Amino acid sequence: MTDIGLSSQLTAPLSPDARIPLIGFGTWQLSGDEARQAVSWALEAGYRHLDTATGYGNEDQVGAALRDSGVPRDEVFVTTKLPPDHVGRERQTLQESLDKLGVDHLDLWLIHWPPNGTAGVESWKVFVEAQKEGLVRHIGVSNYSLDQIDELTSQTGVTPAVNQIKWSPVQFDRDLLEGSRERGVVVEGYSPFRAAKLDDPVLTGLADKYGKNVPQVIVRWHLQRGVVVIPKSAKRERIESNIDVFDFELSADELTAIDNLSEA
Numbered sequence: 375m376t377d378i379g380l381s382s383q384l385t386a387p388l389s390p391d392a393r394i395p396l397i398g399f400g401t402w403q404l405s406g407d408e409a410r411q412a413v414s415w416a417l418e419a420g421y422r423h424l425d426t427a428t429g430y431g432n433e434d435q436v437g438a439a440l441r442d443s444g445v446p447r448d449e450v451f452v453t454t455k456l457p458p459d460h461v462g463r464e465r466q467t468l469q470e471s472l473d474k475l476g477v478d479h480l481d482l483w484l485i486h487w488p489p490n491g492t493a494g495v496e497s498w499k500v501f502v503e504a505q506k507e508g509l510v511r512h513i514g515v516s517n518y519s520l521d522q523i524d525e526l527t528s529q530t531g532v533t534p535a536v537n538q539i540k541w542s543p544v545q546f547d548r549d550l551l552e553g554s555r556e557r558g559v560v561v562e563g564y565s566p567f568r569a570a571k572l573d574d575p576v577l578t579g580l581a582d583k584y585g586k587n588v589p590q591v592i593v594r595w596h597l598q599r600g601v602v603v604i605p606k607s608a609k610r611e612r613i614e615s616n617i618d619v620f621d622f623e624l625s626a627d628e629l630t631a632i633d634n635l636s637e638a
């Protein structure tokens with residue numbers, strides 16, 4: 375069983391007094407009882423960060439699993455996302471998310487995709503207001519370019535705390551990572567396995583060396599690179615295994631070897 379202390383203590387700073395757990399549980403494509411069951415297993419296994427979205431249609435189940443878990447609300451970092459086609463009804467959508475999740479605030483609310491390919495400045499202004507009112511602790515974006523982030527900053531004076539983007543050894547992009555850090559934006563990776571080449575010999579070699587599996591090597595690489603990782607699984611064994619990453623450490627050279635698998 376994973377050490378729950380370790381998984382919740384590994385965090386990245388979001389603001390001077392708040393942090394985001396580096397490992398979260400992804401819930402895309404989980405619905406109904408399967409979603410509720412998977413989130414329950416994840417909380418039992420030690421995940422303290424849940425990633426959902428209005429568009430996933432499972433906020434009800436995520437909220438139910440959270441409530442039933444007995445884990446105090448303030449120990450779990452909850453993220454949901456505004457779909458681009460809800461532009462203009464941001465506040466209503468936020469209220470629906472809060473109601474379905476059964477919480478009085480979110481830890482992170484993201485614009486899921488740039489609305490119509492724009493930066494979505496008007497939506498962002500609503501996000502800023504919601505944060506001021508305490509309905510959401512942190513606000514961010516997903517699938518944004520650095521230029522789109524800069525536009526939000528220049529138009530509103532508020533920079534997204536997080537950009538959730540596709541990230542795996544294949545997507546590693548040093549310039550994007552450094553550019554995000556310069557702006558104070560935490561990179562949160564999605565599809566860590568789906569987007570990866572799980573049979574790559576560099577990854578299988580490291581998995582063999584450490585007696586771990588390739589997904590565990592990928593999760594570990596994210597943690598050591600300070601990138602948030604949110605693996606999804608519907609299977610208890612995988613949910614537990616994907617967070618069982620605290621008994622080995624990749625060397626600097628091994629991290630670089632994984633970085634170099636990128637096609638960028």
Ligand SMILES: NC(=O)c1ccc[n+]([C@@H]2O[C@H](COP(=O)([O-])OP(=O)(O)OC[C@H]3O[C@@H](n4cnc5c(N)ncnc54)[C@H](OP(=O)(O)O)[C@@H]3O)[C@@H](O)[C@H]2O)c1
Nearest residue numbers: 400401402425516564565566567568589605606607608612
């Ligand atoms: N912001 C966005 O636009 C966006 C887009 C995509 C995803 N996301 C978020 O990121 C999360 C993760 O991304 P994802 O769901 O696309 O993909 P993922 O977590 O990279 O991979 C999930 C897939 O890998 C399988 N899997 C999980 N653990 C495994 C293991 N140890 N060994 C082998 N296979 C394993 C899962 O199958 P089983 O379930 O059968 O185990 C599932 O098919 C999502 O759930 C969602 O929360 C956000």
